[in-house]
Structures are given as C-alpha cells and as structure tokens.
Amino acid sequence: MTKQEALFEYLLRRADDTLILGHRLSEWCGHGPILEEDIALTNLALDLVGQATELYQYAAKVEDKGRDEDDLAFLRLEREYKNVLLVEQTNGDFGKTIVRQFLFDHFQILLYERLMESKDEQIAAIAAKSIKEVKYHLKHSSEWVIRLGDGTEESHNRVQESVTDLSRFIDELFYQDEVDELLIKEGVACDTSEFRSTYDANIKAVLDEATLSLPKEKWQLDGGRKGIHSEHLGYLLAELQYVQRTHPGMEW
Amino acid sequence: MTKDITAEQIWDFLEDVKDPEVPVLTVVDLGVVREVNKQKNGRWQILITPTYSGCPAMQVIEEDIKERLQKEELEVDVKLVLSPAWTTDWLSEEGKRKLEEYGIAPPQDEVDKSVLFGDKTIVPCPLCKSKNTKMVSQFGSTACKAHYKCNDCLEPFDYFKCLK
Ligand SMILES: [Zn+2]
Numbered sequence: 503m504t505k506q507e508a509l510f511e512y513l514l515r516r517a518d519d520t521l522i523l524g525h526r527l528s529e530w531c532g533h534g535p536i537l538e539e540d541i542a543l544t545n546l547a548l549d550l551v552g553q554a555t556e557l558y559q560y561a562a563k564v565e566d567k568g569r570d571e572d573d574l575a576f577l578r579l580e581r582e583y584k585n586v587l588l589v590e591q592t593n594g595d596f597g598k599t600i601v602r603q604f605l606f607d608h609f610q611i612l613l614y615e616r617l618m619e620s621k622d623e624q625i626a627a628i629a630a631k632s633i634k635e636v637k638y639h640l641k642h643s644s645e646w647v648i649r650l651g652d653g654t655e656e657s658h659n660r661v662q663e664s665v666t667d668l669s670r671f672i673d674e675l676f677y678q679d680e681v682d683e684l685l686i687k688e689g690v691a692c693d694t695s696e697f698r699s700t701y702d703a704n705i706k707a708v709l710d711e712a713t714l715s716l717p718k719e720k721w722q723l724d725g726g727r728k729g730i731h732s733e734h735l736g737y738l739l740a741e742l743q744y745v746q747r748t749h750p751g752m753e754w
Numbered sequence: 755m756t757k758d759i760t761a762e763q764i765w766d767f768l769e770d771v772k773d774p775e776v777p778v779l780t781v782v783d784l785g786v787v788r789e790v791n792k793q794k795n796g797r798w799q800i801l802i803t804p805t806y807s808g809c810p811a812m813q814v815i816e817e818d819i820k821e822r823l824q825k826e827e828l829e830v831d832v833k834l835v836l837s838p839a840w841t842t843d844w845l846s847e848e849g850k851r852k853l854e855e856y857g858i859a860p861p862q863d864e865v866d867k868s869v870l871f872g873d874k875t876i877v878p879c880p881l882c883k884s885k886n887t888k889m890v891s892q893f894g895s896t897a898c899k900a901h902y903k904c905n906d907c908l909e910p911f912d913y914f915k916c917l918k
Pocket of ligand 1: 879880881882883884904905906907908909
C-alpha cells in the first residue's frame with residue numbers, strides 16, 4: 503500500500519462516518535419530539551454533511567482519478583463505504599439517537615484534537631474547523647443523556663436500553679489497521695489507542711451523572727472499516743443515492 | 755481588467771456584498787473575506803472562509819462577490835480556504851452593532867464549549883436590553899445562531915453564538 507492509497511482510505515473512513523451519521527440525523531427533519539430538537543438535529547446533520555464535503559473533496563484530490571465529492575458521496579456501492587457500524591444504526595427513539603451521537607461526539611472531539619496537529623495541512627485545517635462544531639454537538643448530546651438518564655423511570659429505562667445496545671459498537675471507533683499504521687508513521691494520522699482511556703473516562707463521567715451504566719459483558723462488533731456493514735446501511739444508501747441514481751448528474 | 759485599482763478599493767466594493775442569511779451584515783463585517791491579493795497574472799484573488807462547514811451561504815457569497823466586481827469590469831478568482839478556521843472574534847465591532855440593531859444578540863465572551871456543566875453565558879436581550887434571558891436551544895434558525903427568550907419583555911430572539 504502506498505501512502506497515497508492509505509491517505510485516500512483514511513479520508514474515506516472519516517468522511518463516511520460523518521456523511522452517514524449526518525444522513526441519519528436528517529431523517530429527523532419534521533419528526534423531532536419538539537420543534538427545538540427538530541432544529542437542533544438538523545443543524546447537527548448540516549455540520550456533519552459539511553465536514554463530509556470537505557473530507558470528500560480532499561479525498562477526491564488525493565485519489566486523482568477525476569472523481570469529485572459528489573461521486574464519492576453518491577455513487578459508490580455499499581461495500582465501498584467505510585464508516586463504523588455505530589453511525590449507520592437506525593434512529594430508534596429520540597434517546598437512542600442521542601446515545602449514538604454521544605458515543606460518537608466524545609470520540610470525534612479527541613480525534614480532531616490530535617488531527618489538528620497532523621503534518622498533513624489539509625487534515626489539520628479540516629480538524630481545526632470541525633472541532634469547533636463538535637464542541638456544540640458534544641455539549642448537546644451529553645446534556646440530553648443526563649436529562650434522559652436522570653429523568654423519569656420511563657426515560658431512564660429507555661435510554662439505558664440504548665446505552666446497552668449501542669455499547670457493542672464502541673471498540674470499533676478505535677479500530678486501526680495497516681492504513682493507520684502507515685499514516686501514523688508519517689505523522690499524518692494519530693494513534694487512537696492513545697486516547698482510549700480518556701474516552702472511557704469522559705463517557706463514564708457523563709453516564710454516572712445520568713445514573714446510567716455500560717454493560718459488563720464486552721461483546722463487540724466490527725467490520726465497517728472493511729465495508730462489511732449491518733443490514734441497515736443498504737436501506738439508508740437506497741434513499742441517499744436515489745436522486746443521483748435515477749437522474750444521473752442532476753443538479754439544482 | 756487591467757484598470758488601475760487598489761486592494762483598498764476592492765475591499766470597499768466588497769462592503770456592498772451582504773451575508774444572504776443575515777443581510778444586515780456585509781461579508782467584510784462577518785470576517786469571511788480573508789485576503790485580497792493581486793496575482794502574478796494580473797487578476798485579483800479573493801480568499802474567503804466558511805463560518806460553519808455546512809454553511810449553505812458560501813456558494814451564494816462566492817457568486818455575489820464575482821457579480822459585484824464584474825460591475826467594476828474586474829474578473830476575479832474566489833478561493834475557499836479552511837485555515838485558519840473562522841471564529842466569531844473576526845466579526846467587526848461595526849458588525850456587532852448592526853446585529854444588535856437588527857434584533858440579533860451579538861456574540862458574548864463565553865466559556866469553552868467542551869466544558870460540560872459550565873456557567874451559563876449571559877446574553878442581553880437585543881430589544882429591551884434586559885439580562886434576564888433564557889436559552890431555549892443551542893441551535894437556531896441557521897448554523898450560526900442559538901435561540902433565546904427574554905424573561906422580561908417575553909420576546910424570543912436569535913443569538914449569534916460564539917465560535918472559537
Ligand atoms: Zn427583552
């Protein structure tokens with residue numbers, strides 16, 4: 503694997519995480535539990551899709567095969583998407599959407615903090631831009647985890663169920679292989695194992711406050727980084743890609 | 755195109771280009787125009803930077819800048835740069851004053867967003883100036899605004915939130 507191939511793959515993984523989660527959040531448009539949250543979730547979606555655009559633009563440039571950010575976002579097959587399984591999980595109730603966001607935001611902030619120091623100037627610039635947005639996301643998701651967890655019996659039980667359900671996908675956030683190894687050596691990527699304990703402590707502090715807990719058993723799933731997804735991604739892509747597949751090259 | 759024109763004049767022309775989402779601000783007030791440079795080929799280059807990654811106004815701003823300068827028979831290149839990342843610190847004092855007049859509370863000095871459970875920022879009501887206000891949602895009608903309510907005059911208002 504060349505450095506160029508590794509960099510392209512690394513950027514796709516980052517971009518796909520934000521695009522797929524952004525798309526999931528956009529599904530809440532018009533369906534939020536209250537107007538303010540409808541607006542909040544779509545604002546998060548906009549930030550994430552914006553970050554994905556910056557990452558795909560750079561990925562397309564690195565690949566240098568004449569594809570642009572729209573080709574990468576809309577015209578790949580399911581197995582070519584490299585996002586983690588967490589972000590493609592269905593919205594469920596509002597609490598589940600919040601827990602999914604909470605687990606992701608706490609990872610992203612630690613990742614971007616380090617990528618701001620990347621030797622790759624464009625990655626550093628995207629990270630420095632995105633982290634400002636992620637700070638708002640993280641505050642929003644963390645405060646809701648506390649409000650729902652330490653809320654009514656009903657909200658506590660439902661959000662605890664989502665924590666238990668989605669905790670299976672935490673380890674995969676930290677997944678690394680030869681792509682990361684090559685780029686860590688070059689000072690482009692960061693070693694996620696270096697901030698795993700910080701992540702665990704940060705989410706535990708919020709979960710404690712929320713009277714919630716992670717399950718004891720550590721059964722974990724992965725596959726997303728190699729394109730092996732849960733059944734949910736196909737349906738999501740069918741909707742995401744519909745317009746470009748039906749009317750190729752359409753713009754508005 | 756080879757008209758004798760200075761960078762200062764170009765900055766002046768850009769004062770006519772409004773932010774499409776907050777039309778009381780110019781793109782210069784907003785701080786999205788970063789540099790105006792004459793290139794080696796004689797063409798002017800305008801560097802702009804987005805407020806938020808997903809800000810849908812950037813394309814419109816780019817078009818509006820080109821259109822304004824075409825009126826001066828100037829062909830320019832507009833380039834989008836990400837670094838350094840935009841911050842509300844770049845909003846001009848004039849811009850903050852215009853925002854408040856327009857009914858949008860300008861950004862206040864805030865604690866770092868990553869500090870959970872931090873002190874709440876006091877955002878004075880742009881209408882009655884009361885400090886007795888309440889945040890309704892951190893997210894508002896556009897990416898750059900939060901939604902507040904005044905406990906005294908009871909009016910809802912937008913807050914142009916800090917981004918640092
Ligand atoms: Zn008031």
